[in-house]
Structures are given as structure tokens and as C-alpha cells.
Amino acid sequence: MRFDVAIVGAGPAGLAAAVNAAESGLTVVLVDAGTQPGGQFWRHPDEAAAAAAGTTVGESDGHHDWKRFADLRARLYALEDKGAVEYWRNTQVWLIEPGTSATTLRLTPTVAHDSHAPEVVTARHIILCPGGYDRQLPIPGWDLPGVMAAGGVQALLKGNRTAAGTVAVVGGTGPFLLPVATGLATAGVKVAAICEANSPTGWLKNLRGAVQAPEKGPEGLEYAAALAKHRIPYRVRTAVTAIHGNDKVEAVTIAKLAADGSVLPGTGRRVPCDLVALGWGFTAQLELVLAAGAETAVDVDDSLIAVVDERLRSSVPGVSVAGEATGVGGAAMAVVEGELAALCVAAEAGQSSAGNATLGGRIAKLQRNRERLRAFAVAMHRANPVPARWHSWLTPETVVCRCEEVSYGSLCDAHTELGAQDARSLKSFARPGMGWCQGRVCGFATASIAADFAGCPTSADDLRSMAKRTLAAPVTLGQLAALTPAIPTPCNPDEGL
């Protein structure tokens, strides 16, 4: 099957890209791993179950900007009904092969789901909207049951209306901790503390960026009111530095941080809880960007991101990137980027029913909007860095890579004994990132630890060596083999010794 444009991901960026590309007259396929649109940000209860029950009341609970999603979703479904968008749910791309006139995507159903998608699709343009996921820092005890990514806690609340515990500590950095904490409180969970590693005074220094996104102001006030209402203590320059328990979380140690991110001696204290939600910003999901061979760089928040131009084109012809993968900036920016990428592709294809002059005006407006939102995102990143000396919270026994059970101590040995100077060498000698998740969880931490060993800032090479995955999703050898004709025997009888 061949399309004008294939969009990967049906979160805020992908949804906006799909509906705008289709409304511009392009033939569109939308590929997404989820069973329903919205991505992580607009995760919501099962639509089929709600339809069967005859009510969508409560669907938007805990959401911001739900109206924007409802509008995009309605347009998507209308376009799908008309046949203007092919929307393949429960489908992952495991291989991307850019070509001279079209790019090929190889598809596989997500685990335990049926997919109606074919095994391969080609399109003249690809818009990658893979989104991002919570960035984690390994700390002592983070592998205990009851410790979750802040985004995971929120996904359970939004998608399943399930609170993951009864007494929670929310820790990390950034504004995302606020909706997680207030969401838990609204669901009846006692939030013992929010531990924000940075200080809101960081905002003052970055006021220029902040005031450029005025709609964030009221949102902040809303959270402040919610924190007051639920009596949630908001502790700044404070981090969860260790988690305690035998079979599950029983308590955490929270401590005040010095300016460099190390623990201020004597400030540690124990807080009982059964749920810990941790979030240190976000990691962009870059498998397909890297597999396509597109250029990447380190962003202000130390995340590896795709390098794109003002039309969101990557360094690979025919491959655009929109949303968190171009720099973490939140859902509003992702929607702008999705629309921008789609309209630029439409303009390039010369296929707008509205005419290219109108299109040019819309593109220019979106570009200005994107710049404004990007300035805000940069200000947020500058105000909420990962503490420089977070490594000092670790003990030799702290597990860094959970798949391969690699401890911080063994990374230190790989450095001091074996001469590993970079993340790739750490991986070669000690195996972090070699297991099931292929570095999706420990990649940032390992790159950051390598940079700390080398006494340098986190480098793009270190992040890349932990993020590069030839197969973007696991695929069975049988599926791989199906790309070539089957052979009856392992040996060619004519090729003896």
C-alpha cells in the first residue's frame, strides 16, 4: 500500500498531523500502537466500553485541553469514515527504510493484539510523532514494587481510574509533578509530599520565556489551589534520595539538596508511604528517528532529540518529525508541530484545496506560535534541570540497569578498572541497556554516569549509543524471515565443502 503521507503516532502531534494532512487532500495513513487515539497525554478510558454503557461522562476527568482532543478525535473519525485516513491501531513500526522517492515502514501488531495493518506500507512523506516517556534516575530502592514513573501513575488514573497506592510521595522535577500529585489527591490518595529538586525561584531567571506562554499562568494557579485544598506539602530543593522496604515500598528518605544537587548533610528524613511517583522530565522516543539515519542533538534538558528545520524536516529527505521528539515541549506545542509538519508536506506536494497562499499564511502563523511555545519550553527546562550531582545519591549496590541487573558499582569498576570512558564502553563491559528494554529506561542515566566519569556534560554520542536500536520494536525471527522467500533446508546441497 502506498500513501502520500504516513504518520507514526496518534498522540497530540500525530493526531494534528493526520487530520490536517487529510483535510489538505493528501492520502494519509496513521499508525499507532494504542487501541485508541490520544497517546500518553490524552490517555482515556476504553471508548468501546463507554459506548456500550451509553455514557462518556467522566471521560475527560483529570485532563487539560480535553476540548482540543475531542475536536481532533471527531475530525479523525469523520475522515476515517470517509476513507480519507487509514487508521491502523495496535500497530508498531519495527523498521523504517528511507528511499529516494518513498519511505518504507515495516509493521507488526503490538503484543497480544490483532492488527488489521499490512506488514509493509510505503509513503512519499513520513511524519514521525513518537512522543516521549518519563525520564528516570536510578536511586537506592527504585526497583521496589510501589515505585512508579510519574507518568505511569497518571496513566493508571486517566486510563483506568485506578490509584496505585494509598499514601504517595511524588518526586523529581518539573511542572508535570503537579497534575500527578493533584490527580492522586483527587482520587483519594494522601500525598505526603511533592519533592521538587529545583526551586521555583528558578522561574524568575527565566521569566522572559515564561511570560510568552500566558495560558500556562491560570493552569499554575489552578494547581496552587488544588495543593492548598488537599494540603499537599510542596518541598523545593528536595529530592527522594532513597526508597526503603522489604518486598514493597514502606518509606522514602527525602533530603534537601545543595546547589550542585548533592545532599545537604543532616537534612535526610524518613517519610512513610506505599507509592512513590518519580519523574525527571521526559525522554523523546527516538528509535525511528535514529533508525532512519536522521541527525540528532542534545537539547537544553539533556535529552537527545531530532534536528529539524523550520518546516520540521529532518536531515533525511521525506522524513519529518513533530512533537516531543523535536524537543520536549508539551501537548500544546506538539499539536502545533503536528499541524505545521502536515501543512508543510501539503504545501510541498502542492495539494491544498485551500490554495497555497492561504497555506503559506497558516504555516507562518504556526511557525511563530511554535517559536513562542519553544521559548517557554526552554525556560521550563532551564528552571528544572536534573541535579548535576544526582550520582552522589547512589550506593555501589544501586541497580542502574534493571533488565540486566547492572549495579552502579559495576559501572564504576568498568570505568576505573577497565578504562571505559564513554557510555558505549560502559555498555560493552558491564551490559547496561543490553536487556529487554534495550536502554529505554537506563539510557539517560547511563549516559549521564559516563559523562560524570569523564568529567564532561552529557554528550550526544553517549545518549545515541544508548538509544540506537536497529529494530525499533521486538519482532519474531519468523516475521523477519518472511521478508525473503522461505528455504527448505539450512544447507544448499550444491555447496558442499
Add this chain to the structure above:
Amino acid sequence: MNLPRFADVVVIGAGAVGAACAYFAAQAGLRVAVVDRGPIAGGTSSACEGNILVSDKEAGPELSLAQYSQTLWRGELAEFGHLWEFESKGGLVVSAKPGTQENLTRLAARQRNVGIDVELVDAANLKDYEPHLANGMAGGAFYPQDAQVQPMLAAAHLLRLARGMGATVHTNTKVTSFVRQGDAVTGVVTSQGTIAAPAVVNAAGTWGAAIAELAGVDVPVLPRKGYVMVTEPLPELVRHKVYAAEYVDNVASSYAGLQTSPVVEGTRGGTILIGSSRERVGFEKSVNPLVLAEMANKAIALFPFLADVLALRSYSGFRPYCPDHLPVIGPDPRAPGLWHACGHEGAGIGLSVGTGALIAATLTGTAPAMDLSPFAPERFDSLRQEAHA
């Protein structure tokens, strides 16, 4: 670490071969400096399976070097085996057709004549070795001496041990030219400074030709690309290194197009490694899914259960390939002071320690344990002259 101004020997390349050269040279009492433009084990050593094989070699100089290396891996280096995960897992070569088994039987006889342990396996007994092997195979041969190491750890620990004996290791240090006195090589100029040394060893692997060229000599090492796929971790389903008899043919051939032959082995971590492919496409790094597909196809034909097993990742690397499939080992008469230890193709990990010991012997003027003439660096010159004539 600061670059020393002088050394007895500079080793260019911190892969398995360079590390072995540094280890044995340091053990022989030489002051060794190792330089590499990248990290330790950053080239082909980090993109292979860590094979220490005798099974895939015809009787001849390479097999002799493999046997000599075996005596070192299993002898004086045995005490460190756990550090680099030395595993004497044994290799099972499988024939699908009776004709192939006849050829394998003849190869085994030639190998046995030079002292290789090999047991021919009847079709009926194959599943005693590998219970999950496909039905209908014609037979096989089992090589108990075939072994494996974790190649990056082997290189890193050999270098660590060499440092313990006074060697220094300088990563991110690129050799840009040689110091010369007439024809003689008397040191290296690097991105970090100059080291004067009466001997320099080119252990740059697949990039050995470029280093030789800096010294104005021709060593025809070319890249021969190969992929390895890694599966999800599983309980032990494959006990040995298992490969189809056609692999031996492909190793020995010089065909430039794509060749694949199935090689399947379990690892200590539970993952299964799947090879192999050979193609001469220069240093092209992009992933060709059709190569992975062909490898998967052939691996499934050997072990049908693999069809439902998930591949988690793949990697590729470049074997240092010489036209006659033999490595280049020894002093270069065309540039006195320059030694070569490169061009081991797909056997460099297994052959590294033998190579290192031979180089150390020639550096110190002691008699090497075997005849080096088949590996002579200048052996290609006469071939070229004939070709030009």
C-alpha cells in the same frame, strides 16, 4: 593519561589483537604504550561473537595459529578465563545433505591429522547434542575445543593486566603519521603528541591498511561486513555453537556479494546469537533488512523453535579481510621498526593471544613458537607484481 615521550613499543589499536600484543610485550619486559583513535574495543572487537574456533579452519597456517592460541587461552591465560567469560562450549557442525556430510567427514579427517579433537556425529545422534535441532539432518561433527569469550572484556582485561605490568593505554588518540629515519619507523605522531619508539605494531584491525599506508607500505586489509542478531533471553535451548557445514565454505570464499550461513549459539545471559553474513560493501553501516531476513530464515531452518522467538536487536561490524584469508603478522622489511598484527578476518578474537605472543617474541628477538612466513606482510607484493606483469 599523558602520552609518554618514549616507549619500547607503541601498539596502534586497543582491540583484542592490540590488547594481546600489549599484554605479551609488557610481560616480556617492554615498556608499552597503546594508542587508539576511539575507545577500548571500539571496532570489530565490539561487533563480533567472541569466537575461539578450530572447527571452521582447514589444516594449514591459520589452524596452526588457532591451535597455538588455544594453548594460551587454556594454559597461561586460564586463570583469567572467568574475567572474559571463557566458555568451552564446543561446536557442532551440521550437514543437511548426505553429500555435505561426506565432505565434512573428509575435512574432519584432515583436521584430526593435525591434532584437532573432532567426533563425527550420526544423524540419529544429533539430538543428543542439540535436542531442538530440526529433523532430517544428514549428520554432523562435534568439536569440543571450540570456545567463546566476551570479546570486549577480553580486550579490556588484557589491557588492564598489561597496565599492571607498566603499559599505558591512550584512547581517543589518533595516529596521524610516523616518525621516520630513512625507511625506518622510529615513532608515532598522534593527535595528542609524539611518542618515540624503536618498534610500532599496527594492530588496527580492519583499519590496518590505512595505518600501513601512513608508513608508505601496502597491506591489503579490506572490510567484510557481517551482522549478528540477538534474541530475547530464554532458558537454555541451544547448548553449543551450532552452524551449518556451508559456513566453512563461506568463511573461505572470496565472493564479494552477500553470503549467509546459519550460526546459532546460546549465551550465558540467555540470549541466542544468530549469524552469519558476509558481504564486501566497504564501510557501509546502514542496515539491510533483507540480510537479517535471510539469516533469520536459515537459523529457523536449523532450529525451528526460533520462528516464534523475538529478535531484540542486531549489530554489524567489519571483519578485516585479506585476499588469502590469512592475517598479517610480523616485522615489515619494507619499513624497519614497523610490525603488523592485523587482518584476522572473522577469527581475530580467537587468534589474538597467539598473535600477541608471536609479536612479543619477534620484538624481543626470541624464536617465535611457529613459522611466521605464511603471515609475512610483504607477501602480497609479489602477487601484485605478477598481476601487473
